[in-house]
């Protein structure tokens with residue numbers, strides 16, 4: 001707890017990102033991933049594999065710029081694969097963890113961090129996305145919707161999808177629904193927005209009862225859908 005508070009103080013982040021709880025959430029994810037490692041591993045591997053297969057199937061060859069939207073701790077994208085495959089990598093998130101900032105600093109210009117609010121991307125983000133060989137949006141869309149103003153879920157999701165559509169090639173990996181235990185109905189997370197027909201789909205076991213805190217319920221699961229968009 002003390003270490004988390006210290007990290008909150010020393011991590012560079014805008015006051016807005018701090019106030020909205022995005023920095024605290026970002027720090028909490030690192031600790032949650034460690035606690036839930038065995039539950040998260042199949043999801044993280046599926047996401048990384050999906051991205052790699054899409055890029056490897058690209059006949060034009062993947063060099064150039066890779067952009068990761070909602071890059072966070074780079075859990076669901078393989079940093080080694082990005083480094084081997086692309087000339088440059090731009091990571092965009094409201095908040096970048098310290099270790100990611102250090103990676104960028106040590107990369108001699110190959111890795112670049114951009115702090116931006118992707119719920120309302122400005123022209124700078126538009127330009128980066130248009131100039132990329134590949135854009136990856138990984139487990140960001142549901143966060144944009146959940147943290148956005150109530151009643152605007154579908155609008156926020158459509159805006160994000162529109163941004164991805166402006167890229168030459170993009171991969172969207174997003175959790176689309178949640179449930180507690182296998183017997184329950186899925187509850188949609190995207191406010192009625194229908195993402196494109198997925199090329200792959202899997203279940204992410206997000207939190208066992210000891211993690212979500214309600215012992216009467218089972219494991220919290222997310223349905224994850226992955227699709228590739230090409231112009």
Ligand SMILES: C[S@@+](CC[C@H](N)C(=O)[O-])C[C@H]1O[C@@H](n2cnc3c(N)ncnc32)[C@H](O)[C@@H]1O
Pocket residue numbers: 022026029070071072073074075076077092093094095116117118119120138139140143144147
């Ligand atoms: C579930 S995490 C996924 C993280 C990342 N893909 C990974 O592998 O670690 C969602 C990420 O979206 C970012 N995020 C949430 N809302 C955002 C916003 N409005 N603008 C930019 N990034 C945002 C968070 O900071 C976090 O890093």
